[in-house]
Amino acid sequence: MNILIDIDGTVSEDIPNAEDYRFANAKVLDNAVESVNKLYDAGHHITFFTARLTKHREVTEQWLKKHKFKYHALLTDKPSGGRYIWIDNLDVKGIKYKNNWEDILKKI
Template identity: 50%
Template structure:
């Protein structure tokens, strides 16, 4: 389910040096949490619930819509590697479309992501909808 390297564009900086590949214009790289975001929050300490919880219908619809529009879907979860098989089974069982999954996201929240690419963050507050643009204050490095 990985996106092909053909979907990445070769990019050069102003000095003509090769830099990290980027997605084509308009394609987003979604990193989506699982527990508490696309289904009820299931703690790692209760793995028996991972296969039986139900997805949030709006999450299933919107995630699959984004996938069908050509965006990259990666699930990023605090579930551990030992939960990969049941998690992939659950995603397939409920017909989620995705490209990859990253396990072992740090638990506890209050994330601050630092990257050499543009990062946008959206906090899930109980309702999955299409995204809208709003201006907010963000923390940045002091130039």
């Protein structure tokens, strides 16, 4: 399964691009590393999809490495804010993160 995961407010504290100086030392959210790595180890393709800009790619990759997140790809420049609608010819499932990675794992 292909799994897209946001970064800010999902695996790290929510930091706006205007405060990019905070990215390197962002707090990891509870159970985020363990949960993402569990999905990776189960054979899922993990892609982080973030509204952080291309210019933030290096600091973001370093942060993910520092905290030992396992993943396959990082996509930047996601449109920020608002609601997302994904239209595809394949099955699509969305899960809203509500401060609990255990609930997310149960829904996958």
